[in-house]
């Protein structure tokens with residue numbers, strides 16, 4: 251439990267802000283000052299505490315918000331802001347294959363980190379379309395214009411040969427479409443499943459790109475000196 255006081259006003263609040271929203275390290279934040287929105291002993295009141303990250307490499311400030319837990323001026327943790335998102339891991343092969351996917355995917359992650367859950371799913375769906383279409387265009391450069399125009403499901407059906415990519419991308423598209431339509435078709439899956447399927451799709455695409463690279467560059471072993 252933490253306490254702070256100012257003039258005749260003293261407040262206590264739970265731990266909670268134990269990681270820095272900027273650098274994402276576990277920290278014991280420096281508590282700078284606080285304000286109470288409402289009366290300290292009134293339900294519905296909030297406490298904002300200005301915090302600072304103690305890490306020499308960071309030192310950024312953030313606001314941790316607490317709400318009244320009981321009528322003894324004790325507050326429980328709600329959230330810290332700003333919420334800086336951690337950029338998702340993307341392989342070098344995917345970065346080279348589809349820079350647009352990476353940009354849209356990062357924006358979707360940023361939206362989700364900002365609690366914009368109604369639009370982050372739409373962003374993930376758009377990112378998936380760029381990833382799949384750029385992958386298919388790389389394999390079928392002469393069909394570029396056709397692939398660009400086709401619906402994503404048709405592109406997956408006609409141009410994706412690898413079964414792992416095809417099956418994961420197909421399911422990601424189903425869940426992605428659920429994020430854009432009025433009525434959900436998959437009640438037991440959500441945006442977390444969509445993100446897992448996109449991660450799987452990225453992984454299978456990376457495997458295929460790397461495998462093709464080594465098959466193309468090491469196919470003539472018998473002709474090379476032992």
Ligand SMILES: [Zn+2]
Nearest residue numbers: 270273303308
């Ligand atoms: Zn920090």
